[in-house]
Amino acid sequence: MASLFDPLQLGSLTLPNRIVMAPMTRSRADEAGVPTDLMATYYGQRAGAGLIISEATYVSPDAKGYSRIPGLHTAAQVAGWKKVTDAVHAKGGRIFAQIFHCGRVCVPVLLPAGVEPVAPSAIAINGKNYTDAGPVDFVVPRELAIVEIPSIVNDFATAAQNAIAAGFDGVELHAASGYLVHQFLDGSINKRGDAYGGSVSNRCRFALEIIEAMIGAIGRERIGIKISPRIKFNDVADPDAGDVYPYLTSQLSAKGIAYLHGAKQGDYGVHEAVRPLFQGAYFAGAGFDQASGEAMVASGKADAIVYGKRFISNPDLPARFASGAALADDNAKTHYSKGAEGYTDYPAA
Numbered sequence: 001m002a003s004l005f006d007p008l009q010l011g012s013l014t015l016p017n018r019i020v021m022a023p024m025t026r027s028r029a030d031e032a033g034v035p036t037d038l039m040a041t042y043y044g045q046r047a048g049a050g051l052i053i054s055e056a057t058y059v060s061p062d063a064k065g066y067s068r069i070p071g072l073h074t075a076a077q078v079a080g081w082k083k084v085t086d087a088v089h090a091k092g093g094r095i096f097a098q099i100f101h102c103g104r105v106c107v108p109v110l111l112p113a114g115v116e117p118v119a120p121s122a123i124a125i126n127g128k129n130y131t132d133a134g135p136v137d138f139v140v141p142r143e144l145a146i147v148e149i150p151s152i153v154n155d156f157a158t159a160a161q162n163a164i165a166a167g168f169d170g171v172e173l174h175a176a177s178g179y180l181v182h183q184f185l186d187g188s189i190n191k192r193g194d195a196y197g198g199s200v201s202n203r204c205r206f207a208l209e210i211i212e213a214m215i216g217a218i219g220r221e222r223i224g225i226k227i228s229p230r231i232k233f234n235d236v237a238d239p240d241a242g243d244v245y246p247y248l249t250s251q252l253s254a255k256g257i258a259y260l261h262g263a264k265q266g267d268y269g270v271h272e273a274v275r276p277l278f279q280g281a282y283f284a285g286a287g288f289d290q291a292s293g294e295a296m297v298a299s300g301k302a303d304a305i306v307y308g309k310r311f312i313s314n315p316d317l318p319a320r321f322a323s324g325a326a327l328a329d330d331n332a333k334t335h336y337s338k339g340a341e342g343y344t345d346y347p348a349a
């Protein structure tokens with residue numbers, strides 16, 4: 001019976017435990033998307049995780065959807081990330097980069113002059129995006145022309161290559177949370193009439209082409225992907241999740257990538273639905289505590305458990321699980337603020 005404290009083989013990487021740190025946007029990069037020294041301290045503090053997955057990182061200037069998030073498309077960003085990966089490796093840890101394109105979550109104030117937000121279809125999100133310039137309404141995105149898609153796919157492959165150059169151990173494609181890849185999967189958001197819309201296989205095409213391009217760039221055993229079917233965020237609906245996600249998983253399994261990361265953040269039993277269809281490692285996330293994570297791994301329903309908020313306020317989470325030390329609560333007010341407060345000032349037990 002496996003435990004959270006057993007090692008897990010992931011391609012050529014050995015995770016010393018099955019306690020994974022979730023990708024979490026913390027907004028401590030600079031305005032140019034360059035990771036800061038403070039970020040190196042933060043991630044280094046959390047190197048006891050079996051694996052760290054970085055915060056979502058944008059693949060091109062046109063893909064940025066929030067203030068002070070990091071990118072992976074300039075030399076300065078790669079150099080900034082190198083300090084982060086060095087800090088994690090120096091403390092014996094392992095770290096993957098999570099890469100994304102925000103699609104219709106982008107707002108013009110965050111994009112280069114003249115660049116419009118893009119999406120599979122011209123349908124806006126209801127509500128506002130919170131930027132350093134204040135709250136701004138989401139806009140109706142421009143529907144991507146089919147001829148534009150290959151260059152976006154290529155941006156992901158280049159970002160994956162940049163991640164390896166920056167010292168990351170691998171790359172997770174962010175296909176969750178209602179960002180561009182998820183926008184293509186969701187039939188309530190994707191109303192295209194071409195090869196990228198309509199049928200389930202057409203809506204999965206964009207995600208699978210990106211994975212194929214990433215495999216070409218860095219190799220299958222350094223790649224993971226995150227999904228969060230029916231998450232209540234960014235107007236995601238996933239009306240036919242029960243058709244889309246099993247199909248997507250079977251296709252991903254055939255590509256032989258290292259892991260599938262499912263976050264159960266909606267009313268769809270993602271873990272039960274996809275785990276049996278995937279031959280690589282399965283990471284289960286969202287809402288787990290130590291006991292429920294142990295039970296999940298012991299039953300074989302997941303190979304590792306992904307912890308989010310608990311890692312914000314407990315940098316030494318695996319050690320606390322092992323010793324039974326009390327857990328500290330995180331402060332949501334400092335999730336996306338500036339500076340060290342609520343970021344690098346949570347002490348180890």
Ligand SMILES: Cc1cc2nc3c(=O)[nH]c(=O)nc-3n(C[C@H](O)[C@H](O)[C@H](O)COP(=O)(O)O)c2cc1C
Binds near residue numbers: 025098176226285
């Ligand atoms: C502050 C914060 C930022 C997040 N940013 C991301 C992100 O960049 N990428 C992502 O895939 N999920 C993101 N998430 C979702 C987490 O990865 C995770 O799925 C979620 O917190 C549920 O897990 P938990 O119950 O263990 O916290 C974020 C969550 C929080 C709390």
